[in-house]
Amino acid sequence: MSATASAAPAAPASVTVPPLNLPAAYAELREELSAELLAVAASGMYVMGAKVTAFEDALRAYCGCKHALGVSSGTDALLVAMMALNIGPGDEVIVPTFTFFGTAGTVSRLGATPVFVDVEPDTYNVNVAQLAAKITPRTKAVIPVHLYGQLADMDALLAVARPRGIPVIEDACQAIGATERADGGRMAGCFGEFASLSFYPTKNLGAMGDAGALLCNDDALHETARLLRTHGENPRYYHRLIGGNFRLDAIQAAVLTIKLRRLEAWTAARRERAATYTHLFVEARLAPEVIRTPVERRGRHTYHQYVIRAPRRDELTKHLTARGIGWGVYYPLPLHRQDCFANLGYQAGQFPVAEQAALEVLALPMYPELTEVQQRAVVEAIRAFYHA
Numbered sequence: 001m002s003a004t005a006s007a008a009p010a011a012p013a014s015v016t017v018p019p020l021n022l023p024a025a026y027a028e029l030r031e032e033l034s035a036e037l038l039a040v041a042a043s044g045m046y047v048m049g050a051k052v053t054a055f056e057d058a059l060r061a062y063c064g065c066k067h068a069l070g071v072s073s074g075t076d077a078l079l080v081a082m083m084a085l086n087i088g089p090g091d092e093v094i095v096p097t098f099t100f101f102g103t104a105g106t107v108s109r110l111g112a113t114p115v116f117v118d119v120e121p122d123t124y125n126v127n128v129a130q131l132a133a134k135i136t137p138r139t140k141a142v143i144p145v146h147l148y149g150q151l152a153d154m155d156a157l158l159a160v161a162r163p164r165g166i167p168v169i170e171d172a173c174q175a176i177g178a179t180e181r182a183d184g185g186r187m188a189g190c191f192g193e194f195a196s197l198s199f200y201p202t203k204n205l206g207a208m209g210d211a212g213a214l215l216c217n218d219d220a221l222h223e224t225a226r227l228l229r230t231h232g233e234n235p236r237y238y239h240r241l242i243g244g245n246f247r248l249d250a251i252q253a254a255v256l257t258i259k260l261r262r263l264e265a266w267t268a269a270r271r272e273r274a275a276t277y278t279h280l281f282v283e284a285r286l287a288p289e290v291i292r293t294p295v296e297r298r299g300r301h302t303y304h305q306y307v308i309r310a311p312r313r314d315e316l317t318k319h320l321t322a323r324g325i326g327w328g329v330y331y332p333l334p335l336h337r338q339d340c341f342a343n344l345g346y347q348a349g350q351f352p353v354a355e356q357a358a359l360e361v362l363a364l365p366m367y368p369e370l371t372e373v374q375q376r377a378v379v380e381a382i383r384a385f386y387h388a
Contacts, residue, residue: 017325019363020326024367025369036254041251046251051251055248058260063187063188066219067215070213073212074171075102076244077213078106078143078169080229084228085194085221087112093140094115095145096116096117096127097116098351100173103143103335104116116335116341118351119147122295124147126152127353143169143171148330150301151180152170169193170188170195170196172189175188178299178301179299181300196213197215199252204267204304211253211256228244230243230245270304271300277293280379281293281308284382292308305328306363313329315385323377327364330361331361364378
C-alpha cells in the first residue's frame with residue numbers, strides 16, 4: 001500500500017495473526033522441495049557434496065562476494081571467522097551490546113573478551129563513535145551487526161578499522177540482501193574480512209533446520225576457514241589445523257538453493273508490508289504520536305523484523321496475546337546485563353540507548369504471506385490498547 005492509498009475498513013477483532021507462517025512458505029514450494037528432498041535421500045550424499053557446492057556458488061553470485069562457505073549455523077560462521085583470524089585469550093573483540101547472544105558468545109567461547117558498546121537509537125546498529133573510543137592495542141576484531149535487516153554504518157566503521165589494521169567481521173545473520181543504496185550497491189556481508197549469515201528457519205532465507213554461511217573476499221582467509229570447517233584436514237585424515245565439525249548438510253543446501261531463487265521477490269514483499277504497516281500506524285494516529293516505526297537510514301532494509309518502539313510494551317504484549325496477535329521481543333536484556341558476562345564488570349545504565357530499547361522494542365508479524373487484513377488487525381489491536 002502506498003502512503004496515499006485510501007483507507008479500507010478496519011479488520012475485525014477476530015482475525016488472528018501468527019508471528020510467523022512457515023507452513024504457508026512451504027506450501028508455495030511444496031512440489032519443488034519434495035522432489036529435491038527425495039533426490040537427496042536417494043543420492044546417499046547427506047553431508048557436504050555437490051548440493052553444498054552448488055549452493056555456495058549461487059550464494060556467492062547473489063551476494064557479490066568472492067567466496068561463500070556453507071556451515072552449520074550463523075553462530076558457527078562467526079566462530080570459524082574468529083578461529084581463522086587466530087582470536088583467543090588476551091584478545092578483545094568489540095561488539096554491540098544490543099544483539100543476539102551468539103555475537104558475543106562466540107568471542108568468549110574462544111577465550112577472548114567481548115568489549116561492549118552502545119547502539120544508535122534509530123537503527124539499533126553499533127554506535128561507531130563509541131566503538132572507535134574502545135579500541136586498544138588488544139583489539140583483534142570488531143563485529144558490527146546489521147540488526148533487523150538494515151546495514152550498520154559501514155563507511156564510518158571501515159574508516160575507523162582499516163587504518164588501524166583491525167579485521168571487520170560482519171554479523172549479517174539478519175540482513176541477507178540488504179544493500180548500501182536503495183537501488184543496489186554492495187550487499188551485507190561484502191564489506192569486511194568475513195561475514196556470517198544465518199539460515200535458521202525463521203530468517204528471510206530459511207532452511208529446514210540449522211544452517212549458515214561464511215562470506216569472504218580474501219583467498220587465504222577463505223582457505224583457512226574451509227580447512228577449519230572440517231577439523232582442519234587436508235587431505236582426509238591429515239590435519240593442518242585444529243578446526244571443528246562445522247559442515248553443512250546436503251539437504252539444507254538443496255532447500256536453500258531453491259529458496260534463494262525467490263529471495264528477491266520475498267524481500268520486495270517484506271518491504272511492501274513494512275510500508276503498509278507504517279502507513280496504517282500513521283492513519284491510526286499512532287505514529288509518531290504514540291509509537292515509533294522503523295526508519296531506513298542506510299540503503300535497502302530487508303525487514304527481517306518490523307520493530308516498533310512501544311511505551312508500556314510488556315502490557316501491550318499481553319493485550320496482543322489476548323487478541324490472537326503474534327509478537328516478539330528482540331531483545332529484552334542487553335548483553336552487558338547478562339549473568340554470564342557479569343565478570344566483565346559492566347553496570348546498569350552504562351549503555352542507556354540499548355537499555356531503553358530493551359524496554360520498548362516490539363517486533364510485529366512480518367513475512368511475505370502476511371495479508372493486509374492481518375496487518376490491519378495488528379494495528380487495530382495496538383490502537384485499541386493505546387486509545388481505549
